[in-house]
Amino acid sequence: xxxxxxxxxxxxxxxxxxxxxxxxxxxxxxxxxxxxxxxxxxxxxxxxxxxxxxxxxxxxxxxxxxxxxxxxxxxxxxxxxxxxxxxxxxxxxxxxxxxxxxxxxxxxxxxxxxxxxxxxxxxxxxxxxxxxxxxxxxxxxxxxxxxxxxxxxxxxxxxxxxxxxxxxxxxxxxxxxxxxxxxxxxxxxxxxxxxxxxxxxxxxxxxxxxxxxxxxxxxxxxxxxxxxxxxxxxxxxxxxxxxxxxxxxxxxxxxxxxxxxxxxxxxxxxxxxxxxxxxxxxxxxxxxxxxxxxxxxxxxxxxxxxxxxxxxxxxxxxxxxxxxxxxxxxxxxxxxxxxxxxxxxxxxxxxxxxx
Amino acid sequence: xxxxxxxxxxxxxxxxxxxxxxxxxxxxxxxxxxxxxxxxxxxxxxxxxxxxxxxxxxxxxxxxxxxxxxxxxxxxxxxxxxxxxxxxxxxxxxxxxxxxxxxxxxxxxxxxxxxxxxxxxxxxxxxxx
Numbered sequence: 001x002x003x004x005x006x007x008x009x010x011x012x013x014x015x016x017x018x019x020x021x022x023x024x025x026x027x028x029x030x031x032x033x034x035x036x037x038x039x040x041x042x043x044x045x046x047x048x049x050x051x052x053x054x055x056x057x058x059x060x061x062x063x064x065x066x067x068x069x070x071x072x073x074x075x076x077x078x079x080x081x082x083x084x085x086x087x088x089x090x091x092x093x094x095x096x097x098x099x100x101x102x103x104x105x106x107x108x109x110x111x112x113x114x115x116x117x118x119x120x121x122x123x124x125x126x127x128x129x130x131x132x133x134x135x136x137x138x139x140x141x142x143x144x145x146x147x148x149x150x151x152x153x154x155x156x157x158x159x160x161x162x163x164x165x166x167x168x169x170x171x172x173x174x175x176x177x178x179x180x181x182x183x184x185x186x187x188x189x190x191x192x193x194x195x196x197x198x199x200x201x202x203x204x205x206x207x208x209x210x211x212x213x214x215x216x217x218x219x220x221x222x223x224x225x226x227x228x229x230x231x232x233x234x235x236x237x238x239x240x241x242x243x244x245x246x247x248x249x250x251x252x253x254x255x256x257x258x259x260x261x262x263x264x265x266x267x268x269x270x271x272x273x274x275x276x277x278x279x280x281x282x283x284x285x286x287x288x289x290x291x292x293x294x295x296x297x298x299x300x301x302x303x304x305x306x307x308x309x310x311x312x313x314x315x316x317x318x319x320x321x322x323x324x325x326x327x328x329x330x331x332x333x334x335x336x337x338x339x340x341x342x343x344x345x346x347x348x349x350x351x352x353x354x355x
Numbered sequence: 356x357x358x359x360x361x362x363x364x365x366x367x368x369x370x371x372x373x374x375x376x377x378x379x380x381x382x383x384x385x386x387x388x389x390x391x392x393x394x395x396x397x398x399x400x401x402x403x404x405x406x407x408x409x410x411x412x413x414x415x416x417x418x419x420x421x422x423x424x425x426x427x428x429x430x431x432x433x434x435x436x437x438x439x440x441x442x443x444x445x446x447x448x449x450x451x452x453x454x455x456x457x458x459x460x461x462x463x464x465x466x467x468x469x470x471x472x473x474x475x476x477x478x479x480x481x482x483x484x
Contacts, residue, residue, distance in 0.1 A: 027393075027420075028393060032393055032394050032419045032420075033396075216419055216420060220419065282399075283397055283417075306419055308419075332415070332422075
């Protein structure tokens with residue numbers, strides 16, 4: 001199994017380790033719920049070194065990313081970050097990613113670990129037509145420090161000044177790259193450092209009171225924040241228009257890969273949508289549970305679970321475009337009522353679910 | 356190594372049984388089981404007066420990670436269920452052998468108890484996991 005440079009540090013911190021797409025990763029360090037609350041109320045950190053960092057450079061780096069990505073990289077200011085989907089010719093989602101613009105000829109892209117091989121192959125295939133190069137930073141270590149006190153606790157430990165770094169911007173020097181981004185719905189950063197620097201930084205963050213958090217808390221935090229998980233809430237068989245990611249598609253321009261397919265789908269009519277759900281009463285919503293409304297429209301939960309911040313079962317689901325409240329979910333032998341709610345469920349520590 | 360009290364009986368599916376003075380058995384899940392599940396967030400206990408055959412599904416324990424069925428360890432009838440678990444399912448994490456008990460079952464006449472494991476046998480079985 002593949003290991004990040006922080007593997008020993010996780011074991012020292014009492015982590016329960018699991019196989020996560022071929023990576024030996026911490027699922028929790030005792031209590032997933034305590035880790036979740038640490039991020040919502042204070043500061044927690046995640047080893048995300050398994051994620052893939054690719055640097056794109058060259059005179060046509062912008063043109064390449066403009067073709068490759070559905071969002072509009074030409075809108076980015078220097079050091080600004082953007083979330084985008086990357087589509088295949090059929091409009092299906094190959095992956096979702098964050099792209100940082102460091103200059104007109106220099107970008108940094110962070111893609112998912114589980115999709116690394118196909119992403120790299122797709123990049124390589126598409127970049128050939130452009131005056132641009134790609135370099136995977138395979139050794140880079142990455143730590144996400146998240147929560148309302150994350151930046152205050154981190155700042156004394158690094159020599160990159162974050163006082164002027166706005167949300168969705170990056171600041172960096174030769175050794176330390178800090179993006180004010182994350183996957184939790186809280187303020188915070190994702191830091192990329194050399195492998196040698198990772199464990200000392202991790203240890204100093206623990207000393208500063210930042211709680212190590214596993215993949216379990218990462219999943220409940222991102223679900224509450226209404227953020228998609230690749231492979232569950234989207235994949236190559238669904239377009240962004242059908243799973244709540246239309247906002248990642250740039251308007252009035254058809255030059256990105258997949259645009260033609262999206263236009264054809266729009267003409268034919270989009271038949272699915274992504275919704276947020278809250279279970280009324282007791283139980284837990286889970287991936288793959290089926291949904292129905294009173295008119296017989298159907299759907300399926302793509303991500304579900306117990307939300308520690310709201311103490312309710314919540315879910316994201318891909319459903320018939322015409323599905324309306326009330327919705328019922330099949331859980332084992334029972335059919336239970338759910339309410340459709342706006343995403344996100346939680347933002348900056350506060351529940352947004354209306355009672 | 357998870358705590359496995361000597362005075363209880365066990366099933367291969369990680370339930371424990373405590374013989375009560377009235378001849379009934381109190382049932383819960385083991386410390387090992389709750390550790391594997393992680394933080395428990397929802398419990399459905401069996402209905403009182405309902406009868407189950409050995410290995411029937413009679414409830415469910417759901418953690419942040421997964422849903423895990425509870426099986427009746429013997430043929431019998433439910434005489435009590437732990438209602439505290441409705442609001443505080445984490446009792447199973449905090450106190451699996453005491454406050455986190457699931458139900459009390461009256462064993463049916465002639466029910467076979469031969470499949471139940473001693474503490475030593477259960478310890479050996481989880482070491483092999």
